[in-house]
Amino acid sequence: MRVVFIGTGEIGVPTLEALLKSEHDVVGVVTQPDKPVGRTQQIEPPPIKKAQMDNAPNANPARTGRALSLPILQPAKIRDPQAIEQIRALVPDVIVVMAYAQILPRDVLEIPKIACLNLHASVLPRWRGAAPVQAAVAAGDRETGITVMYMDEGLDTGDILLRRKIDILPTDTGGSLHDRLAQIAPEALLESLQMLEKNSAPRIPQDNAHATYAAKLKREDGKIDWSEPAEVIERKIRAFNPWPGAFMPINNRNLKIFSASVVDLSGRPGEILRSEKELVIAAGKGALSLGEVQMEGKKRMSAREFLRGHAAMVRAAG
Numbered sequence: 261m262r263v264v265f266i267g268t269g270e271i272g273v274p275t276l277e278a279l280l281k282s283e284h285d286v287v288g289v290v291t292q293p294d295k296p297v298g299r300t301q302q303i304e305p306p307p308i309k310k311a312q313m314d315n316a317p318n319a320n321p322a323r324t325g326r327a328l329s330l331p332i333l334q335p336a337k338i339r340d341p342q343a344i345e346q347i348r349a350l351v352p353d354v355i356v357v358m359a360y361a362q363i364l365p366r367d368v369l370e371i372p373k374i375a376c377l378n379l380h381a382s383v384l385p386r387w388r389g390a391a392p393v394q395a396a397v398a399a400g401d402r403e404t405g406i407t408v409m410y411m412d413e414g415l416d417t418g419d420i421l422l423r424r425k426i427d428i429l430p431t432d433t434g435g436s437l438h439d440r441l442a443q444i445a446p447e448a449l450l451e452s453l454q455m456l457e458k459n460s461a462p463r464i465p466q467d468n469a470h471a472t473y474a475a476k477l478k479r480e481d482g483k484i485d486w487s488e489p490a491e492v493i494e495r496k497i498r499a500f501n502p503w504p505g506a507f508m509p510i511n512n513r514n515l516k517i518f519s520a521s522v523v524d525l526s527g528r529p530g531e532i533l534r535s536e537k538e539l540v541i542a543a544g545k546g547a548l549s550l551g552e553v554q555m556e557g558k559k560r561m562s563a564r565e566f567l568r569g570h571a572a573m574v575r576a577a578g
Contacts, residue, residue, distance in 0.1 A: 261353040261374070261453060266290040266338075269359035270307040271381060271442045277311070278446030279356070284453060288331040288350040290338065292361065309334070339365040347371055354456065356449060357411065361390075369411055374456055376411040379449060381441045383407060383423055385471035388416035393441065394434045395474035397499035400491075403427050404437065406445045408452040410463060417471075419463040421455070424448045433501040479504045486530035490522045490546035508541075510555075511573050518560065519551030535574045539563040 263284050265276050268291050279286050289308060297304040305313065309332055331350070335343035338360075344367050347355075355372045357364065358379040369376045382392035384407040389395075396404040405425035409418040424444050428437060455461035482504040484493055497506040497520050507514040527533050527542030534540035539550045550563040555570070567574065 261285070261457065262287045262351060263453075264288045264290065264347060264350050264352040264355045264372070265308075265358075266355060266360050266364070267308050267358040268292045268306045268361050271438055271445070272308055272358035272379070273311045274442050275356070275358055275379060275445045275449055276308060278450060282450060282453075286330060287352060288333060288347070290333045290335070290343075290347065290360075293334045293336055306334075338362050338368060344368055344371075354453065355411075358445065363413075363415070364411060366413055369413065375461075377421065377449070377452060378409050378411045378416070378418065379445050380407045380409060380416055381438070381445075382474070383425055384409060384416060384420060385466040385468065387472055387474045389474040390476035391474040393438050394477060394499040394503075395472075396428060397432055397434055397437060398492075398496050400495055401428055404441070406441055406448045408448050409466075417466060417468070419465050421461050421463065422448055422452050431498075433498045435502045477504050482506045484508045484517070486541065487544040490543035490548050493543055493548060494520050494522055510570075513556045515566075516554040516556070516560075517550055518553065520548040521551065523547050523549045532574060535567060535571055537564060537567070539567055539574065 261284050263279060263286050265279060265286060267276065276289065289312070291308045292306045294303050294305045296302065304310070312330065312332070333343065333346050337343070347368060348371050352371065353373045355368070355376040356379070357377065364376070380392065381404070382396060383403065383405045387395045393404070403425050405423055407420055408422040409416070409420050412418040424447070426440060426444060452461065482500045484496070484506055486493070497517050500506045501518050505516050507516045523540060523546065525533050525540060525542065525547040527547065529542055529544050531542040533542050533547055540547050541550070552560055553563050553566050554560040555566065
């Protein structure tokens with residue numbers, strides 16, 4: 261089948277790579293425009309485009325030619341008439357969308373001959389929206405997965421074609437779970453395309469009564485609220501690693517926290533309970549012993565290493 265892939269984030273890279281190696285004909289890629297990144301504000305391509313630029317020279321000859329010849333469209337807004345006409349000109353049988361970060365208008369949804377599919381990183385209808393991976397870890401869910409669904413004009417509301425589930429590990433961070441989901445997505449998509457070819461693909465309506473929503477995260481969402489129970493905070497620390505990053509202010513600077521463990525101590529929320537060999541902070545219920553931390557502008561280190569140079573500052577803050 262002729263396939264147009266629409267995506268931006270790292271999570272979609274393995275799926276595009278699998279499509280390029282499959283029997284299907286990838287006739288074009290749509291991704292976000294290049295943009296300034298980091299402190300230097302250097303212009304960088306989005307991960308989907310960068311993966312093609314980086315991998316093509318090292319691939320086998322057949323695949324290299326295929327990757328290099330792919331039209332890569334980068335419209336600022338996919339609803340622009342010119343962008344819609346460019347996609348229509350590719351005459352796709354199927355459009356595949358994964359982590360694109362723009363809502364597709366009806367004019368795009370109606371382009372493919374067979375279907376417009378979205379790969380969403382949750383077991384829908386749980387965690388519709390922009391941050392399903394972090395939401396699942398933060399909520400203490402035991403499993404998540406990839407859902408392949410037929411797209412409609414709603415936000416992750418389309419009928420389900422296929423689901424693939426994985427367990428969420430007690431040590432999973434937002435980053436580690438993201439990477440594991442990225443690895444199971446290609447097989448889910450290729451199986452879905454095979455079912456479409458055989459006219460055996462189901463359409464299972466979502467149960468809207470069980471829908472939950474994972475809003476787009478902002479950097480300030482990572483600020484720790486010490487009035488919450490320690491186990492809730494610990495899950496958020498893992499969920500928000502690497503983005504948006506969990507942090508607490510100390511002496512007008514932010515201390516980023518990458519890991520922590522729940523300990524059976526108590527005190528006023530935010531109170532420093534121990535600050536010598538370990539850094540223990542009271543929560544609304546229980547307390548947390550911090551693992552790896554990073555003071556703003558400094559390198560990442562263990563809490564014990566951090567205390568060697570900042571114990572007095574920590575005690576003053578507590």
